Amino acid sequence: MKSSLPRTKIHTGGNDNDRTHTSSSAAAVAGATAVSTLPSTGPANASAPEAGKQAPGIYRYKVGSYEMTQIADGARTFPMPDNFVTGATPAEAKKALADAYMPDGKLTIMFNPLVINTGSKLILIDTGNGPAAYAQTKGQVGQLHGNLAAAGIDRKAIDVVLISHMHGDHINGLRNADGTPAFPNAEILVPTGEWAFWMNDANRSKANPYNHNYFPNVKKVMTGLESKVTKYEWGKEILPGIHSIGTPGHTPGHTSFMVQSGNGKLLVQSDVCNNPLMFMNHTDWIAPFDNDPALTLKTRHKFYDMASAEKVLVAGYHFSFPAVGHVEKNGKNFRLVPVLWTPI
Numbered sequence: 015m016k017s018s019l020p021r022t023k024i025h026t027g028g029n030d031n032d033r034t035h036t037s038s039s040a041a042a043v044a045g046a047t048a049v050s051t052l053p054s055t056g057p058a059n060a061s062a063p064e065a066g067k068q069a070p071g072i073y074r075y076k077v078g079s080y081e082m083t084q085i086a087d088g089a090r091t092f093p094m095p096d097n098f099v100t101g102a103t104p105a106e107a108k109k110a111l112a113d114a115y116m117p118d119g120k121l122t123i124m125f126n127p128l129v130i131n132t133g134s135k136l137i138l139i140d141t142g143n144g145p146a147a148y149a150q151t152k153g154q155v156g157q158l159h160g161n162l163a164a165a166g167i168d169r170k171a172i173d174v175v176l177i178s179h180m181h182g183d184h185i186n187g188l189r190n191a192d193g194t195p196a197f198p199n200a201e202i203l204v205p206t207g208e209w210a211f212w213m214n215d216a217n218r219s220k221a222n223p224y225n226h227n228y229f230p231n232v233k234k235v236m237t238g239l240e241s242k243v244t245k246y247e248w249g250k251e252i253l254p255g256i257h258s259i260g261t262p263g264h265t266p267g268h269t270s271f272m273v274q275s276g277n278g279k280l281l282v283q284s285d286v287c288n289n290p291l292m293f294m295n296h297t298d299w300i301a302p303f304d305n306d307p308a309l310t311l312k313t314r315h316k317f318y319d320m321a322s323a324e325k326v327l328v329a330g331y332h333f334s335f336p337a338v339g340h341v342e343k344n345g346k347n348f349r350l351v352p353v354l355w356t357p358i
């Protein structure tokens with residue numbers, strides 16, 4: 015079989031030709047046989063145009079009778095600033111990036127909204143970075159709307175948009191690029207505490223620098239949508255089979271969800287941690303997005319203690335696509351074991 019390999023080089027041209035002629039004459043019979051059994055691999059691959067972009071990010075699975083569709087909104091990669099991580103030295107944080115195979119000191123953050131079809135309602139949890147960001151980033155983020163369409167889900171058919179918290183990467187997709195509502199027939203559910211915090215500028219002084227800067231964006235997105243907004247409390251069944259779980263710290267009203275159908279259970283963590291390779295593997299590390307570090311860590315440990323003890327499936331907005339897996343205890347830290355992709 016080896017003798018057939020140089021023959022494919024004939025099509026690449028250049029100096030390889032000399033070597034190819036020698037070896038092909040020495041193994042003419044074997045080569046001819048191999049070529050006839052491997053008809054088109056080399057030349058066809060070389061002439062096919064590259065796609066130049068990723069396939070649509072869609073992943074389906076069942077939780078009881080509910081159909082879940084993870085939808086990728088895309089990913090941002092940026093040089094991680096020194097002092098980005100609280101609880102680690104810059105060198106330790108850079109080493110963790112390298113250990114996680116994120117090269118050149120650059121951090122990647124992924125964004126993954128979730129659609130739940132309960133059979134009677136179509137629910138979207140969080141909305142990605144939005145079509146305006148799609149234009150600004152040449153499609154790196156803001157892919158939700160396109161990937162929904164690729165999944166065969168009409169934006170107009172979404173009954174409920176369930177918001178975990180009001181950071182831009184979770185709410186900006188509520189608006190089309192022209193500012194019109196992206197889910198015109200949906201009720202928008204927002205945590206009561208989250209609405210109270212962000213819609214009152216007097217709270218800006220209680221926010222850390224990153225969150226301080228986020229107040230105008232929340233106003234810009236939510237103003238004019240008030241008539242569609244219903245506020246919800248923690249510890250309640252807010253939709254059939256979906257319970258709200260207070261997980262404050264990342265933001266004051268930050269909320270996770272337990273989805274239950276039949277024997278199926280899914281914990282939707284939202285932003286209990288950001289990129290798990292950084293902030294779950296190092297459970298006590300804090301990102302600038304986490305408004306209240308002490309409360310974030312208290313919440314995170316409690317949540318992962320529960321998730322790992324119950325061995326329950328966990329969806330994470332900033333997990334790597336398809337953004338669902340199990341959380342295991344790993345010494346004083348935790349780690350994510352991603353699901354195995356299943357074809358049905």
Ligand SMILES: [Zn+2]
Nearest residue numbers: 181183285331
């Ligand atoms: Zn987020």
